[in-house]
Structure formats: C-alpha cells, structure tokens
Amino acid sequence: MxxxxxxxxxxxxxxxxxxxxxxxxxxxxxxxxxxxxxxxxxxxxxxxxxxxxxxxxxxxxxxxxxxxxxxxxxxxxxxxxxxxxxxxxxxxxxxxxxxxxxxxxxxxxxxxxxxxxxxxxxxxxxxxxxxxxxxxxxxxxxxxxxxxxxxxxxxxxxxxxxxxxxxxxxxxxxxxxxxxxxxxxxxxxxxxxxxxxxxxxxxxxxxxxxxxxxxxxxxxxxxxxxxxxxRPAHTFVGHFIGSPGMNVLPCEMRDGAAFFQGAPVSLAGPTKATTGRTELGIRPEYVTLADAGIPATVHKAADLGRHMVVEARAGDHTINAVVEDTAPAQGDTVHLAFAQNQTRVYTDGWLTTEDAS
Amino acid sequence: MKTVNQRAWFFVLPVLLLVAFNALVPLMTVVNYSVQETFGDNLFFWHGVGWFEDVLRSERFHAALGRQLLFTFLILIIEVPLGVAIALAMPRKGFWVPVCLVLMALPLLIPWNVVGAMWNIFTLPDIGLAGYTLNEVLGINYNMTQSPLAAWITIIVMDVWHWTSLVVLLAYAGLISIPDAYYQAAKIDGASNWSVFRYIQLPKMKRVLTIAILLRFMDSFNIYTEVFVLTGGGPGNSTTLLSIDLVKTALGQFDLGPAAAMSLIYFLVTLLVSWVFYTVMTKDEP
Missing domain, CATH: 3.40.50.300 (P-loop containing nucleotide triphosphate hydrolases)
Structure with missing residues (x-):
C-alpha cells in the first residue's frame, strides 16, 4: 500500500x-x-x-x-x-x-x-x-x-x-x-x-x-x-461529461460582464482577465424555457424517458435544454433562461469565473 | 420440413474425379499387384496375403523400417526444439524481420535433388568445403562413403538444414499472433521466462506445432530424393531408408508383388501414426 x-x-x-x-x-x-x-x-x-x-x-x-x-x-x-x-x-x-x-x-x-x-x-x-x-x-x-x-x-x-x-x-x-x-x-x-x-x-x-x-x-x-x-474546469470536461454535454457558446466580455449575441448574461461570480477566446458554459440541466430570455427556435426535442432534451437554435448556435414536462413543438420560438449560479465563462477553454460564495 | 436438395453433389464431382485419377486408381493398382504373383508376359496369379506375410517377416523390411523410424525420430527431436528456439530468438518487429524470414525461407526453396547434390559435393573429403575442412584442417577422419556413422550424421544435418526453417516459420507465425497484453499480464503476475514459455507461448503455438510435426513426420518418413542423391542408401545398406528400399525392390528387382505389399504397409504406417498423433493432440479442443 x-x-x-x-x-x-x-x-x-x-x-x-x-x-x-x-x-x-x-x-x-x-x-x-x-x-x-x-x-x-x-x-x-x-x-x-x-x-x-x-x-x-x-x-x-x-x-x-x-x-x-x-x-x-x-x-x-x-x-x-x-x-x-x-x-x-x-x-x-x-x-x-x-x-x-x-x-x-x-x-x-x-x-x-x-x-x-x-x-x-x-x-x-x-x-x-x-x-x-x-x-x-x-x-x-x-x-x-x-x-x-x-x-x-x-x-x-x-x-x-x-x-x-x-x-x-x-x-x-x-x-x-x-x-x-x-x-x-x-x-x-x-x-x-x-x-x-x-x-x-x-x-x-x-x-x-x-x-x-x-x-x-x-x-x-x-x-x-x-x-x-x-463545476467543470475546462469546456472539454463540460462537454465530455454529461449527456448531452455542457452548452459552450461564444461570448463577448465587456467590463467583466458577459454578452451572448449582444444580450447580457449574468454569471455565477466575478470573472478574471478576459484576453483570448471567451465562451459561456452552461449545462442543459440549468437551461429553462422561460417567458423572457434568449430567443431561440426549437429544432428538435428528444424524449429520453425521464426527461426531454430540447435542441434549440439561437442564431448559428445550438443550445440544449433539459425539460421535465412537455416539450415545445418543432419550429416554436422559445425564450431560454440560464441559471445564474451555473453560468460561467471559459477563456481559451479554461474556467475563469470564480463562484461567488 | 426443409426440402433436401442433392444437387450440391455435382460440385464435388470434379474433385472426386481428380482424386480418383491421381490417388484412388493408382492405389487400387497397387492393391491389385499386392495380392498377385507375376512371371512376366502380363500373366498374373492370385497370391492372397502371401506378399504381406513375406514382407512383415522379412528382416530386410524390419531393418529398413527401423532405420526409417530412427531417422524420423532424430530429425523430429532436433528440428522441432531447434525451430522453436530460433523462432523465439527472431525479432518481432523492425528492419530485421523480413531479413530473417527470407533467410529462413531460402533452404525451403531449393529442389530436393539439388539439396542432395549440394551436400554430396559439400562433404567430399578432397574438394568439398566441409569434407576438406574436417579432414585436412581439423584432422577428423570423415568420409561418408565409407563410414555409416558419417553418412548418418550427414543425412541428419542435411535434413535439419533443409527443413528446420519450416518449423521456424510455423512457430514464428504462432508467436506473433500472441497479443502484447499476455506478456504484460505475465510480467505483472511475476511469471518467469520459463513460465511465459510454458503457459503462454507453448499453448499458443500448439496448433501450428501440431501441423509442423505432422508435416515433418510425413515428409521425413517418406524421404527419398535427398538421401538417395547423397548416399544412394550406403555405405552398404546403412542409409537405405524405407523408400529407398522400396524403389530397389520395385524398380531394381522388379518384384512387383512384394513392392506393392510393402507400399501398402508403408502407407498404412504413415497414415496410422499421423492419425493417432493428430487425434491425441487435438482431443482437448472444443
């Protein structure tokens, strides 16, 4: 031993x-x-x-x-x-x-x-x-x-x-x-x-x-x-673990705040230096269909038995969301909300958002 | 109910014809001769199992059979371990693999009578490389046309030179099919080199070695050309193996009946030994 x-x-x-x-x-x-x-x-x-x-x-x-x-x-x-x-x-x-x-x-x-x-x-x-x-x-x-x-x-x-x-x-x-x-x-x-x-x-x-x-x-x-x-430390971990994997979306950083397609996204905590390629990481489990949020079109919905995975398109980007009850129909326009405490920024692949304690 | 269709037999027909003409018909001719007596002029008389009794009681046959068994036994106990040892020593990957394989295959490509002639010249005491070196340089009295022992050593060495490669190539094929994980597992299990050979390499080579031994048994038991060209069965009758004796009886003396009976006994011995050996070696397999 x-x-x-x-x-x-x-x-x-x-x-x-x-x-x-x-x-x-x-x-x-x-x-x-x-x-x-x-x-x-x-x-x-x-x-x-x-x-x-x-x-x-x-x-x-x-x-x-x-x-x-x-x-x-x-x-x-x-x-x-x-x-x-x-x-x-x-x-x-x-x-x-x-x-x-x-x-x-x-x-x-x-x-x-x-x-x-x-x-x-x-x-x-x-x-x-x-x-x-x-x-x-x-x-x-x-x-x-x-x-x-x-x-x-x-x-x-x-x-x-x-x-x-x-x-x-x-x-x-x-x-x-x-x-x-x-x-x-x-x-x-x-x-x-x-x-x-x-x-x-x-x-x-x-x-x-x-x-x-x-x-x-x-x-x-x-x-x-x-x-x-x-709390995946790298987008690879987020993507590799989980089914489906974490959503990884390109974002812009301005003054410590993140923007996805121009819209501000609130993060789990303060984010360090932002030079390099920045991306948002959010697991499908923490994406919900809401009345307001990021507009997207439903591309397809897969019934996995216990829950449904909704694949939505926002611009060129695909966002997965895990939905417990009935899924929207294909082609519907929905609004996606990200749980704030589970939304983080990755710079060049690595986690740069510190969770607020 | 499945309908039974017999048409498939037509596909077997060509093979059946081929086998009939190159094996069954000649064999039946031999069977025919073995139970008859002839005085020429195509006159044949029924002789029953007389020739078989004669052959089985003949001291000449016993001696030839004894020499044949000794020859086969000696080459097997030399060629099989030697072949396995060479295969184990050969590299598994890299530049030297094809070099080794080609070198090993070379003796197998030489026609049998050429092998006999080569070794005949090679061992001549006055001009042959081996014969001259042994006699003149090393001072060993070596002359295979005079000494039965020298003749025996020469035919054994010649056969080993000619045919060990076959065992090597088959054993090597068996060895390289063993996945690396086996060696790694053995290392981790703390197995000695001997254990690796005994419990991994040998069992994995068993099938190819069975085939190698079977081929070497049949070939050496039926050997004719090389030994005949090299020694002609001599000196005296010391290297007159079964096949050489058979040809002497059949073509030299033209004793068709005894030669035919001898052929059949010879054939049955080869068949029996091969069958017993193969059955024993494969009895554990599912």
Whole structure:
C-alpha cells in the first residue's frame, strides 16, 4: 500500500520528439492517495493507457519520475513494483484450470499453499467463479474469462495499486453493471488503491471517488463526480461529461460582464482577465424555457424517458435544454433562461469565473 | 420440413474425379499387384496375403523400417526444439524481420535433388568445403562413403538444414499472433521466462506445432530424393531408408508383388501414426 506520486511526467513514443504534438503525455503531476478509488477518464487516444503503463512499469517515461511512497520506482520492472493490472481483453492461461489461473500470481511469489488456497477461494466467491474452479479456463465464456483476469489482479492483498484498463469492454451490458458495483464493493472491503481507466463516463462516475479527466495527453481536471458535473474546469470536461454535454457558446466580455449575441448574461461570480477566446458554459440541466430570455427556435426535442432534451437554435448556435414536462413543438420560438449560479465563462477553454460564495 | 436438395453433389464431382485419377486408381493398382504373383508376359496369379506375410517377416523390411523410424525420430527431436528456439530468438518487429524470414525461407526453396547434390559435393573429403575442412584442417577422419556413422550424421544435418526453417516459420507465425497484453499480464503476475514459455507461448503455438510435426513426420518418413542423391542408401545398406528400399525392390528387382505389399504397409504406417498423433493432440479442443 502506498501513495503514488507522478512528478513532471512526459512521454513520447518517438525517439526524438520535436514539439508538444509529439508527446503522448505532455506534462503530468499527480498524487494518488493510498486507498483511493480513482477513474482515469478521457476519449480514446488521450494517453490514459500510456499513463497506466507508466505507473505499472510496462513503460519507462521519456521524462519525469514515478514515486511509490516517496521511493523512486521509475525504472523498476512491473514485478518489482507490487502492482496488479487488468487488461481490456481477457488474458487467461489457456492450459490451466480457473483455480490455477487465480493462484498463478501468488505461486510465482512463493506464497504458502494454504494461504494461496484461502485467497483463491475468497476471490472466486466474490467473483462468483467458485463453481467453475476446477474447469479449464480456455472453455469459458468471455465474461467468465474477464472475471478470471480481474481475479488475478485482486488475489494479491499486498499490492500498492490495482489498475483496470477498460476491463468491461468485452462484458455484456447486464453483467457490466453488476461487475462495476462488485468492484466498488471490493474496493470498500480491501481498501487498496484502484485506478480504473475508461472512456465511459457512467463507468467512471459510478466507480470512482475521484475522477481524473484527460485530454490530449494532459490532465484537465481532477475532482469528485459531483464537482466534474457542477463545476467543470475546462469546456472539454463540460462537454465530455454529461449527456448531452455542457452548452459552450461564444461570448463577448465587456467590463467583466458577459454578452451572448449582444444580450447580457449574468454569471455565477466575478470573472478574471478576459484576453483570448471567451465562451459561456452552461449545462442543459440549468437551461429553462422561460417567458423572457434568449430567443431561440426549437429544432428538435428528444424524449429520453425521464426527461426531454430540447435542441434549440439561437442564431448559428445550438443550445440544449433539459425539460421535465412537455416539450415545445418543432419550429416554436422559445425564450431560454440560464441559471445564474451555473453560468460561467471559459477563456481559451479554461474556467475563469470564480463562484461567488 | 426443409426440402433436401442433392444437387450440391455435382460440385464435388470434379474433385472426386481428380482424386480418383491421381490417388484412388493408382492405389487400387497397387492393391491389385499386392495380392498377385507375376512371371512376366502380363500373366498374373492370385497370391492372397502371401506378399504381406513375406514382407512383415522379412528382416530386410524390419531393418529398413527401423532405420526409417530412427531417422524420423532424430530429425523430429532436433528440428522441432531447434525451430522453436530460433523462432523465439527472431525479432518481432523492425528492419530485421523480413531479413530473417527470407533467410529462413531460402533452404525451403531449393529442389530436393539439388539439396542432395549440394551436400554430396559439400562433404567430399578432397574438394568439398566441409569434407576438406574436417579432414585436412581439423584432422577428423570423415568420409561418408565409407563410414555409416558419417553418412548418418550427414543425412541428419542435411535434413535439419533443409527443413528446420519450416518449423521456424510455423512457430514464428504462432508467436506473433500472441497479443502484447499476455506478456504484460505475465510480467505483472511475476511469471518467469520459463513460465511465459510454458503457459503462454507453448499453448499458443500448439496448433501450428501440431501441423509442423505432422508435416515433418510425413515428409521425413517418406524421404527419398535427398538421401538417395547423397548416399544412394550406403555405405552398404546403412542409409537405405524405407523408400529407398522400396524403389530397389520395385524398380531394381522388379518384384512387383512384394513392392506393392510393402507400399501398402508403408502407407498404412504413415497414415496410422499421423492419425493417432493428430487425434491425441487435438482431443482437448472444443
């Protein structure tokens, strides 16, 4: 068990990276507290897996350090870091039984047979693999195989961190939900640091206490699911998290006040320096149809069951609003009101409005 | 009820004809000869299973079969591990991959009789590169036309040189199909290099190795050209393998009956071993 620190980390897959565009990871400084449940969230190709492989030791970063409890492990191989990792596609040892598969990481480390047996049975019960322990692993379903993969990650109780690299990709939706809550439950039981990599916001938000959002090799925000939702630090976070994502609208700043298409918009708090491209960020959940406000034409309305998403056009811009009751008809002219405490300005993508306390 | 349509059989017909003319008809001719006695003039007399009894009791056949089994056994226990070892040592990516592959494929492209002739010249004690080096430079008395041991070593080395590549290429194909995640998982699980080989690489190579062993078994068990060109079965009968013995019986002595019976036994042994081997190797597969 250890606190993991990433210091000044950069990584490029090219031998001689010329500029920032050649780096898969641009600049990462991060602390992972011991025992935390983290999710690493970002679109495909944002550097999540690279970061994970650097922590596990499968990759040595081009620059920077990885510290476990202050000890530099940057150049240590995975087996000396005492970590576990579960991969996207199930990795099982075909010729072994399920039992032997689960026991493999322990036996390789010379754990006593009795202890191995106890751990394997415990994990098998948790993952509901106890009735197939004697079966050959090769003949099982992909679901079961992935459970074995996860089991091998969880079977060692002395690990510094267990990492999951999009482990539920191959699992069918019904079981996904079950396994995810199982993992959450496991985390509470064993209190080992877990890092869960995913591009699926639902997975990240349900599993993690802290979500690390990445884009283009950079960390854009770290926060609890609620923080990410209510106060995105970057328009990317606002857009990536939430369904539909945050409305991002170009605005003009004059004397600390924001104007959208000439009309003043009141903000959640004072806004810092305003050089650069300025945009308004407002989540569809906080946009309401009102008697007065920004005029827009309803383009379409989608019924999502629990609520409706109204897509309206104001000039060239599309604004989404979540509506609880009946939606206006297509082509109707409506007025949109933004909740003041949820409307913020982003400068060059980054949040520049401070919430008034 | 689904209507059963038999017209599909017409599509099988061309293959059936082809197989009939290049395999079934010649095989039946052999079966025909194997149960008859002839004194020339196209006169045949029924001989029952007499030839089979003769062949099975013949010491000459036993000796040839023994040599054949020994030869196949030796080349298999050398070529399979050696081929796997070379495949493991070959690079997985980069500039050297095509270079290695082409180098490995080269021996396979050489016609069999050329291989025999090459090695014949190569091992001549007075002018051959290997023969001269061994005798004159290293002072080892090596002459495969005189010493059965030297002859055996030469045919084994020749076969290893010619055919290990086949095992290498098949094993390599099996190896590169293993996703990286397997190696990464093994590293994290703390597996030793031996465990990686035993539990990941070997199981993933099992199918291709089964095919490699099967091909090498059949080819080496039926080997004729290379050994015949190199040693002619000698010195004495020391390298007279089954096929060479068969040709001597059939064409040298023109004993059609015994040669036909021998062919059938030979064929059945090859078939039986291949079948048993394949069945055992694939019995666990779903």
């Amino acid at each position: 250890a606190k993991i620190t990433l210091q000044d980390l950069r990584h490029s897959y090219m031998p001689n990276p010329a500029g920032p565009q050649d780096y898969a990871l641009k600049q990462i400084d991060l602390d992972w507290t011991d025992g935390g449940a983290y999710a690493l969230l970002g679109p495909s190709g944002c550097g999540k897996s690279t970061l994970l492989n650097i922590i596990s030791g499968l990759l040595v970063p081009s620059q920077g350090k990885v510290l476990f409890d202050g000890k530099d492990v940057t150049h240590l191989p995975p087996d000396q870091r005492n970590i576990a990792q579960v991969f996207q596609f199930p990795v099982i040892y075909d010729t072994m039984t399920v039992y032997d598969n689960l026991a493999f990481p322990l036996r390789n480390r010379g754990v006593a047979a009795q202890r191995v047996d106890a751990r394997v049975r415990e994990i098998a019960v948790m993952l509901e693999l106890d009735d197939v322990l004697k079966r050959r692993a090769a003949g099982l379903t992909p679901d079961a195989k992935q459970k074995i993969s996860m089991g091998r990650g969880l079977v060692r109780d002395d690990v510094n961190v267990v990492m999951f690299d999009e482990p539920l990709t191959v699992i069918d939706p019904a079981l996904k939900w079950k396994l995810r809550s199982k993992l959450k439950e496991l985390h509470q039981k064993v209190a080992v640091t877990m890092i869960y990599v995913t591009h699926d916001q639902t997975e990240a938000l349900t599993f993690a206490d802290q979500v690390v959002v990445m884009q283009d090799g950079e960390v854009v925000q770290i926060g609890t699911p609620v923080e990410l939702f209510e």
